[in-house]
Amino acid sequence: MAVRVGILGATGAVGQRFIQLLEDHPTFELAALTASESSAGKTYKEAAKWRVNTPIPEDVAEMTVTETTPEAVPDGVDLLFSSLPSGVAADVEPGFLEEGYVVSSNSSNDRMAPDVPLTIPEVNPGHLELIEVQREERGWDGALVKNPNCSTITMVPTLAALDQFGLENVNVSTLQAVSGAGYSGVTSMEIIDNAIPHIGGEEDKMETESRKLLGDFDGAELHLHEMDVAASCNRIPTLDGHLENVFAETTEDVSPEEAAEAMREYPSVDLHSSPDQLIHVFEDPGRPQPRMDRERGDGMQISAGGIQKTADGLKYNCLAHNTIRGAAGASVLNGELLVEEGYL
Ligand SMILES: NC(=O)C1=CN([C@@H]2O[C@H](COP(=O)(O)OP(=O)(O)OC[C@H]3O[C@@H](n4cnc5c(N)ncnc54)[C@H](OP(=O)(O)O)[C@@H]3O)[C@@H](O)[C@H]2O)C=CC1
Numbered sequence: 001m002a003v004r005v006g007i008l009g010a011t012g013a014v015g016q017r018f019i020q021l022l023e024d025h026p027t028f029e030l031a032a033l034t035a036s037e038s039s040a041g042k043t044y045k046e047a048a049k050w051r052v053n054t055p056i057p058e059d060v061a062e063m064t065v066t067e068t069t070p071e072a073v074p075d076g077v078d079l080l081f082s083s084l085p086s087g088v089a090a091d092v093e094p095g096f097l098e099e100g101y102v103v104s105s106n107s108s109n110d111r112m113a114p115d116v117p118l119t120i121p122e123v124n125p126g127h128l129e130l131i132e133v134q135r136e137e138r139g140w141d142g143a144l145v146k147n148p149n150c151s152t153i154t155m156v157p158t159l160a161a162l163d164q165f166g167l168e169n170v171n172v173s174t175l176q177a178v179s180g181a182g183y184s185g186v187t188s189m190e191i192i193d194n195a196i197p198h199i200g201g202e203e204d205k206m207e208t209e210s211r212k213l214l215g216d217f218d219g220a221e222l223h224l225h226e227m228d229v230a231a232s233c234n235r236i237p238t239l240d241g242h243l244e245n246v247f248a249e250t251t252e253d254v255s256p257e258e259a260a261e262a263m264r265e266y267p268s269v270d271l272h273s274s275p276d277q278l279i280h281v282f283e284d285p286g287r288p289q290p291r292m293d294r295e296r297g298d299g300m301q302i303s304a305g306g307i308q309k310t311a312d313g314l315k316y317n318c319l320a321h322n323t324i325r326g327a328a329g330a331s332v333l334n335g336e337l338l339v340e341e342g343y344l
């Protein structure tokens, strides 16, 4: 079954990744591209400054970009991927949901709303059932699903694997690539020969979203995981791939070997964009590294390594591609889950 999809914010950095990932997708057929008023009416190749490392698909290059309104989206589109700036998304996403669209959104607005599923299909697919609560409370026929922040999604699968040992406190320090800030986010003068020890809003997102992702949904309400999470977020001069140093305290004693096995064996799911193995664990303590490991599993696999014991638990490093697993790929995977679960 082909599902006709659209991209809200299709000309942006994440929008371009969506187009790349949707080329030759077995289920999704791209039928709508939206952006701001200044791009509307132009062909995609005129409107977008294409910066992805594969050519614009020829058919997409000639498609006309429309305004980001429900009326502008052609008939027959059922699923929308959203990569709008979060302030814009907060204003316009509800209009699409009221018109009955299913929206898989990468934008950060509403991620912590109690009736919005924040999902990683391999970690908490059951949270999708919050859609029923959402429809009841908001009175719309559509469905809004969010994927987490790119730094959060890099760490959470590894924590999900360790949760069986009783996660109590988690501290994490990040080394984040410049693409996370968008093409014009940090200037070369700011970042070359430098590191910036602050990324606005990022620490709070890691501290809250991770507890929601690992929380329990009881059929009516979602209860956050009880662990405490403290994050320190840093921008470094890599292009893509967020590397993170995690310190996890557990109630049970766990050896590095047991932790590595738990991560390696943490199950993936049978969806097109999900890697065969969710977490690759390196023996070499010098891995993972952004340049060498971000493309693993077509950018969808999480890498981990350097697992060592601490007084109260473990420390290790993890890494993921921030604009694929951390953004567009995460939304596409959520779209595949929505299809699998019958929401489309
Ligand atoms: N860059 C990244 O790696 C990551 C980004 N994100 C999040 O994804 C979202 C998009 O980020 P990114 O792609 O970098 O952003 P960009 O600025 O590159 O792209 C923004 C997109 O939104 C459109 N847009 C802007 N304003 C409006 C408006 N008023 N009405 C309709 N469309 C509008 C733009 O269209 P136009 O070209 O016409 O201006 C463009 O298509 C953000 O919420 C960001 O926080 C999340 C994870 C990673």
Ligand SMILES: N[C@@H](CC(=O)OP(=O)(O)O)C(=O)O
Pocket: 086, 106, 107, 108, 148, 149, 150, 151, 176, 177, 179, 180, 181, 199, 202, 205, 322
């Ligand atoms: N803040 C992230 C990217 C981002 O836009 O995150 P979010 O999806 O939470 O808005 C980074 O700079 O790497």
